[in-house]
Amino acid sequence: MEAWRLPLSPSIRGKLISAGYTCLSSIASVSSSDLARDANITEEEAFEILKLANQSCCNGSRSLINGAKNAWDMLHEEESLPRITTSCSDLDNILGGGISCRDVTEIGGVPGIGKTQIGIQLSVNVQIPRECGGLGGKAIYIDTEGSFMVERALQIAEACVEDMEEYTGYMHKHFQANQVQMKPEDILENIFYFRVCSYTEQIALVNHLEKFISENKDVKVVIVDSITFHFRQDYDDLAQRTRVLSEMALKFMKLAKKFSLAVVLLNQVTTKFSEGSFQLALALGDSWSHSCTNRVILYWNGDERYAYIDKSPSLPSASASYTVTSRGLRNSSSSSKRVKMM
Amino acid sequence: MSNKLIGEMGLHTKISNIFAARNIITAKDALSMTEFELMELLDVGMKEIRLAITLISEATSPPCQSARSLLERKVENEHLSGHLPTHLKGLDETLCGGIPFGVLTELVGPPGIGKSQFCMKLALSASFPVAYGGLDGRVIYIDVESKFSSRRVIEMGLKSFPEVFHLKGMAQEMAGRILVLRPTSLANFTESIQELKDSILQNQVKLLVIDSMTALLSGENKPGAQRQPQLGWHISFLKSLAEFSRIPIVVTNQVRSQNRDETSQYSFQAKLKDGLQEHTKTYDSHLVAALGINWAHAVTIRLVLEAKSGQRIIKVSKSPMSPPLAFPFHITSAGISLLSDNGTELKGPGINTIHARGHSDMINFHGDCS
Numbered sequence: 160m161e162a163w164r165l166p167l168s169p170s171i172r173g174k175l176i177s178a179g180y181t182c183l184s185s186i187a188s189v190s191s192s193d194l195a196r197d198a199n200i201t202e203e204e205a206f207e208i209l210k211l212a213n214q215s216c217c218n219g220s221r222s223l224i225n226g227a228k229n230a231w232d233m234l235h236e237e238e239s240l241p242r243i244t245t246s247c248s249d250l251d252n253i254l255g256g257g258i259s260c261r262d263v264t265e266i267g268g269v270p271g272i273g274k275t276q277i278g279i280q281l282s283v284n285v286q287i288p289r290e291c292g293g294l295g296g297k298a299i300y301i302d303t304e305g306s307f308m309v310e311r312a313l314q315i316a317e318a319c320v321e322d323m324e325e326y327t328g329y330m331h332k333h334f335q336a337n338q339v340q341m342k343p344e345d346i347l348e349n350i351f352y353f354r355v356c357s358y359t360e361q362i363a364l365v366n367h368l369e370k371f372i373s374e375n376k377d378v379k380v381v382i383v384d385s386i387t388f389h390f391r392q393d394y395d396d397l398a399q400r401t402r403v404l405s406e407m408a409l410k411f412m413k414l415a416k417k418f419s420l421a422v423v424l425l426n427q428v429t430t431k432f433s434e435g436s437f438q439l440a441l442a443l444g445d446s447w448s449h450s451c452t453n454r455v456i457l458y459w460n461g462d463e464r465y466a467y468i469d470k471s472p473s474l475p476s477a478s479a480s481y482t483v484t485s486r487g488l489r490n491s492s493s494s495s496k497r498v499k500m501m
Numbered sequence: 502m503s504n505k506l507i508g509e510m511g512l513h514t515k516i517s518n519i520f521a522a523r524n525i526i527t528a529k530d531a532l533s534m535t536e537f538e539l540m541e542l543l544d545v546g547m548k549e550i551r552l553a554i555t556l557i558s559e560a561t562s563p564p565c566q567s568a569r570s571l572l573e574r575k576v577e578n579e580h581l582s583g584h585l586p587t588h589l590k591g592l593d594e595t596l597c598g599g600i601p602f603g604v605l606t607e608l609v610g611p612p613g614i615g616k617s618q619f620c621m622k623l624a625l626s627a628s629f630p631v632a633y634g635g636l637d638g639r640v641i642y643i644d645v646e647s648k649f650s651s652r653r654v655i656e657m658g659l660k661s662f663p664e665v666f667h668l669k670g671m672a673q674e675m676a677g678r679i680l681v682l683r684p685t686s687l688a689n690f691t692e693s694i695q696e697l698k699d700s701i702l703q704n705q706v707k708l709l710v711i712d713s714m715t716a717l718l719s720g721e722n723k724p725g726a727q728r729q730p731q732l733g734w735h736i737s738f739l740k741s742l743a744e745f746s747r748i749p750i751v752v753t754n755q756v757r758s759q760n761r762d763e764t765s766q767y768s769f770q771a772k773l774k775d776g777l778q779e780h781t782k783t784y785d786s787h788l789v790a791a792l793g794i795n796w797a798h799a800v801t802i803r804l805v806l807e808a809k810s811g812q813r814i815i816k817v818s819k820s821p822m823s824p825p826l827a828f829p830f831h832i833t834s835a836g837i838s839l840l841s842d843n844g845t846e847l848k849g850p851g852i853n854t855i856h857a858r859g860h861s862d863m864i865n866f867h868g869d870c871s
Binding site for chain 2: 269270275276300305306310311344347348349350351356362367371403406428429430439462463467476483
């Protein structure tokens with residue numbers, strides 16, 4: 160249930176929401192003094208809010224297990240979740256609207272297929288303001304391989320600004336005249352870039368992200384490009400690698416759920432022997448493939464780049480084509496029979 | 502960063518001593534284990550472990566920068582925003598200025614196609630003064646197969662930049678800036694590059710060329726499985742070297758034929774039958790770049806030089822900031838030059854395949870262009 164549905168005065172409601180408390184479960188689990196401090200309100204006000212929150216929650220789920228939510232509330236939450244568009248409508252369609260927030264999505268493919276491109280596109284698209292249908296958030300880009308080319312990010316940001324201007328020009332009557340227009344440099348300003356040089360730093364950064372994101376609550380997407388690189392190079396004990404990786408995956412999931420952001424992990428490929436022949440598979444092994452909620456594989460099909468939903472709890476397996484243009488990711492302009500459902 | 506000592510991170514003395522007692526001295530030791538394992542090993546409660554790990558992680562994390570400050574720094578500090586011009590107009594435009602600093606660029610192609618020629622020209626242009634489009638610095642050329650010919654370099658210089666080279670003493674100075682190393686084994690190479698790390702900045706080295714990486718690794722007579730970990734260390738080292746010194750590193754790679762068991766399909770592709778084109782095995786689709794898929798992921802820019810129906814082509818096979826364009830080129834006494842500055846855009850698997858059709862006719866051709 161949304162916090163804005165509580166019967167509160169608008170100023171207090173505004174303070175609550177800007178402190179990050181958008182749904183009741185986050186209010187219910189916090190003490191009144193913490194709430195007062197975070198939302199910059201008095202203790203009595205915080206106490207009132209908690210009382211209201213307790214009353215509004217369903218009695219069933221509160222009394223049975225602490226922290227449980229019933230499926231109906233979860234459905235409402237999921238439906239109201241914003242999704243990050245990939246700028247390619249076919250891809251958005253098979254993803255159910257875009258990359259979902261609160262989930263960890265793994266995207267993998269051969270070198271040169273466009274993983275870094277998708278990463279950069281998402282870090283720009285997350286900043287599309289709410290009025291244009293986006294999230295108006297910031298992005299964290301964790302670069303383990305040095306493949307983030309800032310000139311390319313500038314190109315994509317400029318194309319995005321042009322598209323937004325076209326869109327607001329079309330819908331002009333709905334917006335105020337003093338709308339602040341986003342500039343490509345502003346978009347670059349909102350991408351927090353971390354360069355990780357070893358797996359130790361990668362693990363350290365993932366541990367530190369919780370604190371960083373609580374200081375920068377606008378972050379709505381964390382992109383790791385790529386999750387594999389440092390773990391493939393010189394890790395001796397493979398069993399320990401699996402354990403460390405699973406712990407990292409759990410931390411990402413916790414981050415995604417806690418701050419309602421999307422985590423996108425880019426992965427590399429390797430060959431593995433299965434079913435009597437060598438096939439391509441995403442790197443880091445079978446145990447890792449269980450760790451992520453959603454999995455998208457990018458591959459070549461004939462002359463075109465395709466994306467395939469390999470694993471998802473709610474989306475059917477489907478593939479769609481996309482192209483990488485100078486303006487970023489876009490629909491491929493070929494025939495209409497592109498989206499194939501399994 | 503990963504070798505930061507735990508003792509210096511400001512942890513509570515008691516827990517710091519416990520870590521040291523169990524031989525967990527650097528951040529790497531502490532973070533390589535899961536929290537549960539640490540709890541077992543140190544006999545300390547989960548809450549204290551979590552607190553300690555949080556502090557260690559914060560101290561070890563890399564700093565944050567905004568993408569905008571990255572761009573500003575590049576534009577201000579680096580020559581031509583961090584690019585080494587190749588003097589091939591079409592290629593330079595596609596690569597937003599030239600070979601980028603701070604990343605690995607790979608040249609791959611069949612033998613005799615012109616990889617070493619390209620490298621020699623690059624080495625020459627890097628040694629030039631800034632006024633002529635160079636980097637005014639030293640070049641380290643690691644020549645494994647003895648393909649470097651100083652006579653050829655001077656010939657290229659005289660023909661392509663006559664106004665510079667005919668000045669008195671210029672040829673000697675330019676050639677004097679190119680330092681050629683001929684390592685005899687992988688161990689020798691490893692030692693040399695480790696030494697390089699410290700001296701690059703002091704000696705104004707502006708370009709590192711490794712010709713070729715494959716020859717170094719194939720010289721080792723170990724079976725295939727052993728090669729992976731060796732390559733892993735070198736990949737990480739070269740990448741971090743490029744980044745910290747902000748220099749371009751150009752590496753050449755060879756080709757090999759594709760094994761019969763190799764495939765480029767995923768398991769789900771067999772089930773998807775939508776217009777999947779069967780791989781028609783023609784004569785020339787059997788070549789792939791050597792050094793494997795791990796290496797292919799590690800290089801940032803891959804330039805493929807190939808021969809198709811007697812025409813040499815250079816194509817940008819992998820680049821985060823350019824479309825996959827192919828340019829025809831030929832080799833003259835002045836080095837490599839493009840026959841057309843307008844590249845043709847490639848689609849599909851054509852981007853990654855390496856052709857050598859009609860190639861043998863070219864190598865036997867006497868004369869100065871094909």
